[in-house]
Amino acid sequence: MGAWARRLRRELVVAALMLAAALAFLAAVRELYVLQMLSFVFIFAIYAQSWNLVAHSGQHSLGHAAFLGLGSYGSIVVATRLGVPSAVALFLGPLVPALAGLGIGGLCRRLREAYFGMVTFGCTAIVQVLVVEQFGWLTNRWDGLDAPRLAPEGLEIERVAVFNYVLGLALMVATYVVVASIMRSRTGMAFIAIHDNEAVAAAAGVSVVRYRLLAMTVGGYIAGLAGALNGHTLTRHISPGVFGIEDSIWPVLYSIAGGLGTAEGPILGTLVVRVFWEWAIRRVGGFDSLILIGLMLALVVTMLPRGIYPVVARAVGSIGARRRRRAEARP
Amino acid sequence: MSKHFGGLQALSGVDLEIPAGEIVGLIGPNGAGKSTLLNAITGVHPPDAGTIRFDGHDLAGLPPDRITRLGIGRTFQVPQPLGSLSCLDNVAVAALFGGRAASVEAAADEAHAILDFVGLAGRALLPPQGLTIVDLRRLELARALATRARLLLLDEINTGLTASEMTEAIRLIQRVRDRGATILMVEHLVRLIMSVCDRVVVLDFGSKIAEGTPDEIGRNPDVIRAYLGPQRGGADARG
Numbered sequence: 001m002g003a004w005a006r007r008l009r010r011e012l013v014v015a016a017l018m019l020a021a022a023l024a025f026l027a028a029v030r031e032l033y034v035l036q037m038l039s040f041v042f043i044f045a046i047y048a049q050s051w052n053l054v055a056h057s058g059q060h061s062l063g064h065a066a067f068l069g070l071g072s073y074g075s076i077v078v079a080t081r082l083g084v085p086s087a088v089a090l091f092l093g094p095l096v097p098a099l100a101g102l103g104i105g106g107l108c109r110r111l112r113e114a115y116f117g118m119v120t121f122g123c124t125a126i127v128q129v130l131v132v133e134q135f136g137w138l139t140n141r142w143d144g145l146d147a148p149r150l151a152p153e154g155l156e157i158e159r160v161a162v163f164n165y166v167l168g169l170a171l172m173v174a175t176y177v178v179v180a181s182i183m184r185s186r187t188g189m190a191f192i193a194i195h196d197n198e199a200v201a202a203a204a205g206v207s208v209v210r211y212r213l214l215a216m217t218v219g220g221y222i223a224g225l226a227g228a229l230n231g232h233t234l235t236r237h238i239s240p241g242v243f244g245i246e247d248s249i250w251p252v253l254y255s256i257a258g259g260l261g262t263a264e265g266p267i268l269g270t271l272v273v274r275v276f277w278e279w280a281i282r283r284v285g286g287f288d289s290l291i292l293i294g295l296m297l298a299l300v301v302t303m304l305p306r307g308i309y310p311v312v313a314r315a316v317g318s319i320g321a322r323r324r325r326r327a328e329a330r331p
Numbered sequence: 332m333s334k335h336f337g338g339l340q341a342l343s344g345v346d347l348e349i350p351a352g353e354i355v356g357l358i359g360p361n362g363a364g365k366s367t368l369l370n371a372i373t374g375v376h377p378p379d380a381g382t383i384r385f386d387g388h389d390l391a392g393l394p395p396d397r398i399t400r401l402g403i404g405r406t407f408q409v410p411q412p413l414g415s416l417s418c419l420d421n422v423a424v425a426a427l428f429g430g431r432a433a434s435v436e437a438a439a440d441e442a443h444a445i446l447d448f449v450g451l452a453g454r455a456l457l458p459p460q461g462l463t464i465v466d467l468r469r470l471e472l473a474r475a476l477a478t479r480a481r482l483l484l485l486d487e488i489n490t491g492l493t494a495s496e497m498t499e500a501i502r503l504i505q506r507v508r509d510r511g512a513t514i515l516m517v518e519h520l521v522r523l524i525m526s527v528c529d530r531v532v533v534l535d536f537g538s539k540i541a542e543g544t545p546d547e548i549g550r551n552p553d554v555i556r557a558y559l560g561p562q563r564g565g566a567d568a569r570g
Contacts, residue, residue, distance in 0.1 A: 003436070186427055186435055193424045196413040199375065202395035203405050205429025205478050209394075261415065 004181065011180040014264060015173050022169045026162065035161040040234060041274050042168030044250065046175045047226035048258070048266035051251035053179050054219035056188070056261055057212055058195035059105070062117035063124035064223055064251050066104070067097035069242035071224025072231035073131060076147045076238055077138050086150045086232050094224030100127065101220025105213045112198070121248065128243035144239030147231040164233040171229060172267065175222055180263040182218070191215060192261075223251075257300050259307025268309045273297070332381025334364075334371055334537075341367040342378065342537045349482065354504065354514045356524040356545070359534035360557060365517045366408060368534070369484045372515075373405050374398045385482065399429045404480025408487050408517075410467035412459030419455040422446060422473045429478025442477060449473045449503065465496060476507065483507065485516040489523055501527050525549065533557065 005012065022038075029035070051064050075093025079086050104123045108116050131139050139145060151163040182188050190211040193201035198208050231238050251266070258269020276296055280289035304311060334342040342364045349355050357365050370376040372383055374395040383390040388401055399405075404425075413421050422442035423435070432438035446452050449469045454462060459470060468488045475483055489500045497520070504527050508514055518524050524531055525545040533541040533548060535557040541548055548554055 003434075007435075184435075189420070189424050189427055189435065192415055193413055196415055197411055199395070200407070200411045200413060200474075201424070203373065203399055203407070203429075203478075204425035204474060205396055205399040205427075205431075206424065207394075207396050207428075 007184050008177070008181055011177060011184075011263060015177050018173055018176070018267070019169065023166075026165060030158065032158065032161050035165045036234070037274070037278055039161070039164045039168045041271050042165070042172040043226050043230045043234065044254065044274065045172050045267040045270040046168075046229070047223055048251040048254035048270050049172075049175050049179050049263070050219045050222035050226065052255040052260065052263075052266040053182065053191075053222065054215050055255065056183065056195060057191035057215035058112065058198070059108075059212060059215060060113065060117055060252075061120040061219075061248075062252070063104070063120035063122070063248050064219075065243050065245070065247035066100060066120075066124040066127040067220045067223035068227040068230075068247055069131070069238070069240075070097035070100050070127065070220075071227030072147075072235075072238040072242060073139055073145070073227075074224060075228030076145050076231050079148050079232075080145065081138065086148050090150065090225070090228050090232060093228045094221045097224035097227070098217050098221040101216035101218075102213055105216030109209045109212060121245075124243055124248060128240050131243070132240050139240075142240055144237055147236050147238060149236060150229075150232040167233065168229060171225065175225070176263060176267060179222070183263055187211065187214065195261075253297060255307075257297065257307060259309030262307070262309050262313075264313070265307050265309040268312065269307065272308060332371060332378040332383060334367055334376060334378045336376075340537050342371065344381075345534065345537070345539050347532060347539070349513055349515055351481075351513050352508070352511075353529045354508055354516065354527055356528035356531040357515060357517045357534065358519070358521075358524060358531060358548075359540075362536075363534040363557075364537040365534055366486060367537075369405060369486055369515075369517065372398075372484060373403060396428075399478050399480075400431070402479070402481040403484065404429065404475035404478040404482070405484040406468070406471035406475050406486050406488050410464070410471050412462070412467060412470055414458070414460065416459075417456050418446065418451060418459055418462070418470055419443065421459060421470060422477045425474045425477035426479075429480070431479075442473075445473045445476050448476070448506075450499075464491060472503075472507075476512075480512060482513045482515065485514060485518075487517055487519065489518060489520055492520075497523060 047068055050067065051061060054061055071094045074096030075089045078084050078092050079089035084092065104120060107123065108119045111119055132141050150167065151160040155163065190201070190206045193204060193206050194208050194211055202208050227242070254269040254273055255266045256269070257273050258267065259265025277293055280292045284292055300308065332342060332345055345364070345368060357368065359365055367376065371378045372390070374390065374393050377392060385401060385403060390398055413424065416424065419439060419442050422445055423438040426432045426441040427435065427438040430441065432441055443455060446455050449472055451466060451469050451473060454466060459467065462470065472485070472488055489497065492500055501523060504514065528545055531543065531545050531548040532539060533554050540553045540557060541551045543551070
């Protein structure tokens with residue numbers, strides 16, 4: 001525990017800051033719409049962190065919606081058909097996409113880059129068909145399922161929004177700590193070695209296939225957790241539309257905008273892109289807002305090819321360094 | 332063992348034994364099959380026929396990472412550092428997985444010692460992108476050493492050295508052997524092969540054409556012909 005906390009000192013500080021900032025915001029702002037939007041950001045930040053972790057092992061999935069959707073379905077089916085409390089189903093449901101991650105990862109174990117992306121994309125279409133056809137008796141086919149809510153019964157709508165906000169925040173920060181500790185562990189070293197060069201990783205003794213599958217399994221679970229949380233708190237309904245291309249693209253955009261390969265990037269990217277998106281739709285609207293969003297993403301990628309987070313981290317780091325210098329200068 | 336790629340017979344019936352504790356040189360003209368042989372031993376391109384045994388283990392069909400963990404380390408002919416890691420972490424990965432270090436911290440300590448051993452201590456925290464080609468080859472060697480290999484396969488790690496660097500390289504390789512490793516080294520540099528190797532194996536067109544002490548190889552007419560071409564072979568080849 002001591003070594004773990006020492007290795008993760010910086011990340012634990014960041015986690016505490018995120019919690020403090022988000023709770024302070026909650027105390028100041030009680031507008032329902034804003035809380036809903038931020039709950040959505042928290043959930044999709046969990047989702048983007050999953051994509052980023054899998055990408056950290058050199059596997060850039062273009063079919064991540066399979067895991068998001070299976071997490072939703074898994075949790076809702078477990079809750080409604082088995083009568084398990086939603087709070088428990090929330091953590092059991094994602095086991096389904098974890099298993100799917102293992103299977104899809106196994107199918108793609110020799111593929112890299114665009115080929116890996118293509119096959120994961122195709123797998124999502126297959127998953128959709130399986131969910132609608134083969135498991136139609138469980139999933140109610142194209143009509144989908146209503147999700148029992150997580151918030152206690154009898155709570156008024158403002159309280160439910162606060163409940164969803166705090167729960168989303170807690171799970172997002174917990175995911176961050178888990179992902180960061182994976183990245184800084186032995187497993188993270190294996191991921192990054194595989195990411196950089198599989199032949200060299202193998203020559204260094206890394207079991208390439210085993211670690212790739214591990215990344216897909218853990219990534220499947222985390223994405224599934226985001227899906228389950230989304231179903232029980234925000235959409236309150238799941239239908240096969242969740243397997244569409246759009247939800248596979250979002251985590252890629254969020255992660256790239258925020259900073260690939262950093263634990264913080266996907267969270268920051270989700271927040272910035274999503275808040276900008278909401279602002280553009282509300283204030284500008286229509287096609288003009290889509291043009292603005294495209295422009296914003298293009299600017300981020302061309303001007304900050306490593307994402308927003310490294311710039312923020314450097315700025316914070318230089319403030320810290322200046323303060324230390326000033327402290328040393330004092331007699 | 333034999334290996335072909337499509338219609339090309341890259342290795343045909345090569346038989347090779349590397350006794351523990353020796354430094355064996357593997358030479359031959361370009362395209363003779365030297366790198367193919369290393370890739371066959373390390374499981375990157377397993378042979379189509381024949382067997383490879385190491386310390387009582389049959390290596391046939393084992394994936395490269397298993398072979399590394401059994402105790403065979405390699406360098407790549409074209410240095411391939413892991414670009415997102417520091418030099419230290421490049422070596423630490425190998426100590427952690429190939430060398431089975433107990434923890435990330437233990438692997439880092441070990442990597443520090445190995446970087447010091449190969450003369451890269453001052454580069455530990457730098458990214459590998461800024462290294463010279465000579466330093467990149469040392470990093471390759473450091474990574475191979477960190478796997479705690481008992482057999483090291485060194486693929487042209489000394490090409491392009493100046494005379495003084497060469498002297499240093501020879502000393503380094505001898506020190507590696509003194510730590511208890513057996514070495515198979517592919518090299519074009521005749522001076523180096525002659526001064527450090529206990530035995531030399533010559534490949535040409537995928538076949539072993541000679542094997543012996545450096546002195547014997549230097550006098551072998553087949554070897555001279557392979558290097559200088561048949562029309563100038565035999566008695567004409569004195570240069």
